[in-house]
Amino acid sequence: MALNRIVLFYAFAPLPDPEAVRLWQRSLLEQHGLRGRIIVSEHGINGTAGGEIRAVKAYVKATREYPAFKKMDIKWSEGSAEDFPRISVKARAEIVSFGAPDELEVDADGVVGGGTHLRPEEVHELVEAKRASGEEVVFFDGRNAFEAQIGKFKNAVVPDVESTHDFIAELDSGKYDDLKDKPIVTYCTGGIRCEVLSSLMVKRGFREVYQLAGGIVRYGEKYGDAGLWEGSLYVFDKRMHLEFTPDAVTIGQCVGCHAPTNKFENCSNPSCRNLRLFCPTCAADDALRLCTGCAPAALEARA
Numbered sequence: 001m002a003l004n005r006i007v008l009f010y011a012f013a014p015l016p017d018p019e020a021v022r023l024w025q026r027s028l029l030e031q032h033g034l035r036g037r038i039i040v041s042e043h044g045i046n047g048t049a050g051g052e053i054r055a056v057k058a059y060v061k062a063t064r065e066y067p068a069f070k071k072m073d074i075k076w077s078e079g080s081a082e083d084f085p086r087i088s089v090k091a092r093a094e095i096v097s098f099g100a101p102d103e104l105e106v107d108a109d110g111v112v113g114g115g116t117h118l119r120p121e122e123v124h125e126l127v128e129a130k131r132a133s134g135e136e137v138v139f140f141d142g143r144n145a146f147e148a149q150i151g152k153f154k155n156a157v158v159p160d161v162e163s164t165h166d167f168i169a170e171l172d173s174g175k176y177d178d179l180k181d182k183p184i185v186t187y188c189t190g191g192i193r194c195e196v197l198s199s200l201m202v203k204r205g206f207r208e209v210y211q212l213a214g215g216i217v218r219y220g221e222k223y224g225d226a227g228l229w230e231g232s233l234y235v236f237d238k239r240m241h242l243e244f245t246p247d248a249v250t251i252g253q254c255v256g257c258h259a260p261t262n263k264f265e266n267c268s269n270p271s272c273r274n275l276r277l278f279c280p281t282c283a284a285d286d287a288l289r290l291c292t293g294c295a296p297a298a299l300e301a302r303a
Contacts, residue, residue, distance in 0.1 A: 004080035006036075006050035006237070007060060008217065010095065010192040012110040013044045013068035018091045021045065025063070026089040032059045035084035037236075039095045043106045045069065046095035046192055048237070051081040068108075075190055075217045083237040096196050099165045103203065104196060115186060115198030115209035120222040123185055123212060127228070130183055138179055142167075142188035142197045143234070149277060150241055150252040150262040151216075151231030153187060167197060171204055183208045189233065191215035220244035232262040240264055256282030267291040 015021055018040045025038045029049060034056060036049030049059060063069055093101045105112040118126060127137045139156035141148050148158040157179070159170045170176075184206060186194040194211040201209050212219060216233050223229065224245040231251040232241040241262050250260040255276050264275040268289035282288055 003053045004051060005053045005056050006048060006077050006079035006083060007056055008048045008075040008077065008190045009060075009063075009072050010046040010190065010195075011044045011069050011072040012095075012106045012195060013108060014106055015040065015042055015044060015068065018042055021066075022089050022091040024066075026087060028059055028062055029087050029089065032056070033081070034059055035081040035087050037084065038089040040089070040091045041093060041095045041101075043101070043104055044095055045072075048084075050079050050083050050237075073191075073214060075214065077217070077235075077242065079237065079239055083239055085238075094196075096193050097164050098167055098196050098200065100168055100196075100200065103200060105199075111195045111199050113199050113202055114195055115184075115202065115211040117213040118185065118210050119213050120219045120227070123210075123219070124227070126183065126185070126210065135183060138182050138184045139228075140176075140179075140184050140186045140197075140201075142186045142193040146264075146275060147189075147234040150250075150264075151229065151233050152251075153185075153228050154230055156187075164193060168200065171200060176206075180206050181208075183210070185210045185212060187212040187216060187219075189215050189235070190217050225249070234264075252277045254279040254282050256285070256288050265289055267294055269294040 022040045025040065029036060032051065032055040034049045034051035036047060038045065038047035060074055064072060130137050139153040141152055141156050141158045144163055145158055145161055152158060161167055161170050186198050188194045191214050198209045198211045216229065219229055220233065225247045230249055232243050232248055234241050250262050252262045254261045256278060259279040261277050261279045263278060265278045265283045267274040268286040272291060272294050274291040274293065276291060278289065
């Protein structure tokens with residue numbers, strides 16, 4: 001039986017011809033029989049791909065031969081090509097859709113003016129050092145709010161955002177101005193969203209901003225469920241979530257009966273992609289799985 005794996009990666013670097021990189025990346029995925037999602041822009045590359053492990057390794061090796069991607073950090077996890085519906089390789093204005101391509105400055109070393117990168121162990125050292133001086137480190141979630149429903153850092157600030165595009169308005173709202181003088185550690189799945197988020201925060205007057213290098217993935221590899229993280233990690237493929245160890249707690253609650261769950265289900269309206277948490281019993285009830293936006297329309301149609 002073939003061994004399969006999924007890789008998650010990104011690199012911020014100036015790309016003079018994103019379209020050429022897009023075509024090359026698609027060709028590589030096809031050549032090695034992989035599936036995944038890749039986004040390329042003038043700021044760099046962001047991607048995840050899966051398949052037979054030898055093919056994935058060959059793909060990673062070929063990608064790293066491009067000078068701008070030579071030192072790219074690769075995160076490995078369980079999974080396969082079957083966790084992706086197809087090959088998707090696109091060229092866009094941003095590799096993370098904050099809606100602020102003109103605010104982002106990138107050079108050969110990555111994002112300019114972002115937060116200080118901290119390895120997982122350095123995050124723990126910061127927390128202990130600040131606590132010894134009477135301060136508390138603020139963990140700031142850089143993901144969509146629904147992702148935090150099944151896992152987050154303990155006592156983290158979870159911004160009220162439905163998509164990455166909402167972060168700028170959220171930061172500019174003044175809700176977090178009381179944090180501008182506090183030590184803040186931003187975190188996200190693999191680190192890429194925090195590269196941009198931390199730079200946006202610095203530009204808006206947050207004075208002591210850090211970012212978890214390698215994101216939650218690297219933290220989980222280091223500490224599993226014995227550190228400051230609790231719950232499951234949401235991932236954007238068919239797996240939907242992953243746990244670092246069998247000791248992971250379940251912090252999500254079914255919207256129907258409030259039982260513990262980490263399983264997201266789509267709204268039962270086939271044209272709606274709204275995700276909510278359900279236990280297996282409640283998930284079997286199509287009427288209950290209708291989201292609040294679709295339920296009134298369904299009731300009206302029955303009238």
